[in-house]
Amino acid sequence: MTIAETTVFEALESNVRGYCRSWPTVFDTASGAWLTDENGKEYLDFFAGAGALNYGHNNPLFKQALIDYLLGDGITHALDMSTVAKRRLLEAMRDLVFIPRGLDYKVQFPGPTGANAVEAALKLARKVTGRTTILNFTNAFHGMTLGALSVTGNAAKRAGAGVPLVHATPMPYDGYLDEPEDLSWMRRALDDSSSGLDKPAAVIVETVQGEGGVNVARAEWLRHLAELCSARGILLIVDDVQMGCGRTGPFFSFEVAGITPDIVTLSKSIGGYGLPMALVLMRRDLDQWAPGEHNGTFRGNNAAFVTAEVALRHYWSDDRLQLATLAKGARVHDHLVALTESFTGISTRGRGLVHGLVFEDASQAEKVCQVAFEHGLLVETSGSSDEVVKLLPPLTVSDDEITHGLGILTRAVEIVRDGH
Template sequence: MTTAETTVFETLESNVRGYCRSWPTVFETARGTWLTDENGTDYLDFFAGAGALNYGHNNPVLKRALIDYLVGDGITHGLDMSTVAKRTLLETLRELVFEPRGLDYKVQFPGPTGANAVEAALKLARKVTGRTAVLNFTNAFHGMTLGALSVTGNAAKRAGAGVPLIHATPMPYDGYLGVADDLSWMRRALDDSSSGLDRPAAVIVETVQGEGGVNIARAAWLRQLAELCADRGILLIVDDVQMGCGRTGSFFSFEFAGITPDIVTLSKSIGGYGLPMALVLMKRELDQWAPGEHNGTFRGNNAAFVTADKALRHYWADGRLEAATLAKGERLRTSLTAMVEHFGGITTRGRGLVHGLVFADSSQAAKVCRIAFENGLLVETSGSEDEVVKLLPPLTITDDELTLGLDILVRAVDIVRHAH
C-alpha cells in the first residue's frame, strides 16, 4: 500500500481491524474464487469471507437476481413486514430444505449476523424452559456479543467483554481429553444433585469448530449428545453459522449424525451473495415469542432474501453441489494427508470443504499463511494458539483452482519447515 493509503486506514479506522493486518493490500474487485487488488495482483481465496461466500465472489447467477430486483425497485429494508421477497424465501426453505429432510421448523429473522442468531437462540431457550444456565464446549466460538461470548471458549475474545460472562459452563468437546469421550462426565454431573451444575436451559454446539481449530465431532458423539439432552428436557442448539449451507457437504452440518436439533442458527452463506442475513430455526412448539419480543432494525434485508432464495433454487434443488463438495473435500483430504506424511510435525483434520493443517510448532502456522499470501493465496489461522492453517475455499471452486491453491500451500509449508 502507498503511504497515503496506509495513513487513511491507520489514522481513521479503529485499531480493532484484523484481517487487513494479515493481508496488507487494498482489494478492489473479486469474482468466483479470486480477489484482485488495486495493483492488479490476483489472490486465490481459501478464506471465502470466513465462510460467508460458499458460492464465491459476485456469483453471476445470484448477481443477476439481485440486479433485477434492485432495478425493479424491490423492497430493500423491511423490518419484519411481509414482503414478496420474504414470502418467496420462506416457501423455498420449506420446499427445498425442510420438507426433504423431514424438518418442521419455524423461521425467525433475528438480525443480520450470526451473533444475532445465537443471542436470539439463547434467549428463546431460557424463555421456553424457565432456566438460565447454558452448557457450551471447550474451544467453542459463537460470536462477539455478550451472550455469544459467554458460550465462547477463547480467553482473549472473552476478555474483551469487560464484564463477567455468566450463566454458561464449558464441557469437554469430543476429543478434547485426548480419548474417545462418551460424555460420561457431562452425564454424571447433570444427574448428580451434588455436582454443583444447575440443570441448563440448553446445550449449544458446533459439529465442526472452525475458529476453535477445525475440531470435528463424531456422528456417534453428536447422537449421544442429542439423546442426553432429550432425556433431560434440555434444548439442543446447533450453531451452523459457519458450517451450514453445504460447507461439510450436506446442507446442514448435523445431517450426517441423523439428529434433529431443537434450534439451529444460520448466517454467513445463507444470504448467498455475502449480504448480511441470519436465521433461527426452531421446532414449532418452541416458538413462544410474543410479538416484537426479540427484534432488530435490519432483520428484514430483502436483498439478501432474494439472493438466498436464488442460491437455494440454483444449488439445492438437486444433489449436485453436495456431491461435488464431498468429492473436492476428499481431494483436499488426500492432498493434505500426503503433505503431513512428507513434512512431519503436522497433522490434518476436516470434513467436506473445511480442513486444517495443525502444526506442532504453533508459530509456523502464521508463517505459512504469510508466505502463502505473498504467493497469491489467502488462508487464515485458527485454534487456541493459532496453530491451525484453516482452509475454507468456496464450494464452487474448480478442480484447477483447488490444485493451484494446494500447490501454493505446499510450497509455503516447505519453506517454513526447512527454515526450522
C-alpha cells in the first residue's frame, strides 16, 4: 500500500488497532473462505473472524434472508421487545438445539458480545448463590471488560484494566503442569477449611482454550470438573463463545464430555452472518433476574436473529455439518502431525476445526504467520507467548481449500525454519 492509502487509518484510528498491523492491506470484499483486498489479491481465511464466521463470509443463504428481511422493513432494533424474528429464533433454538440434546435452558439476550455474555453469567451466578468468588483457569480468555478480565489469565490483557481484578482465583487447566491434571488441587482447596479459598459461586471454563494457545481439555477432565462442581453446589459455566456453534464438531463443545453446564455463553458465530449477537443459556431454576437487571441497548439485534435462525435450520437440522467438520479436522490433524515430524521443536494440538501449531521458539510462530500472509493465507498467533499458530477456518471450507491453505502453511514453516 502507498502512504496515502494508510494515512487515514494512521491519522484517525486509535493505536489500539491490532489485526491490521499483522495483515497490512485494505480488504474490500469477501466470499466463503476468501477475502480480497482493494488491489485484487485474494487471501484464504483460516482466521474466520476469530471464530465469528463459522459459516464463511457472505453465506448466500443468510445474505438472501437478511436482504428480504430488510426490504420488508423488518425490525432491526428492538431492545428486548418481542418480535417475529426473535420468536422464530427461539423456536429454532428449542426445536433444533435444546430438545435433541435433552436440554431445558432459558435464553437471555445480553449485549451482543461474548464479553457481555460472560459478564451476565458471572453476575447471575453471584446473584443466585450469594457468593462472590469465581474459579477460572490458567491461560483462560473470557473477554476484555472488567468482570471477564478478572477470569482471564493473560497478564498483558489484565494489565489493561487499570484497576485490581478481584474475586477470581485461577486453577490449573488440564495439562497446565505438563501432565494430565486430575483436579486434586482444586478439590483439596475447596474441601479444606484452612486453604484460604472461599467457596465460589461458579467455575468458568473453556473446553478448548483458543486464545490461550489451543489447549484442549480431555473429556474425562471435563466430566470430573462437572461432578466436582455439582457435588459442592458450585455452578459450572462453560464459555462456548469461540468453540460453540460447531467449531469442535458438535453444536456445543462440551457435548463430547456428556455434561450439562448450569450456564453457557455463546456469541461470535451464533449470529450466523457475523452480525453481533450473544446468548446466555441457563438452567431454568437459575433464571432469577429481575426485569432489566442486566440490559443493553443493542440486546435486540433482530437482523442477527434472522441470520441465526437460518443458520440453525440449514446446518443443524441433522448431523451433516458435524460429521463434515470432524472429517475435515482429521485431515488438518494428520497434515500437521506429518509437518511436526519433519521439523524439531514443533508440536500440534486441536479438536474439530480448531488446531494449533506450537513452536518451542515462540518468535517463529509470528514469522510463520507473516510469511503465510505474504503467500495469501490468514492465520494468527495465540498462547501466553504467542507461540502457537492457530488455524480457525470456516466450517464450510472445501477440501481443496484445506489442501491449499495447508500447503501455504507448510511452505511458510519451511521458509522460516530454513531461514530464507
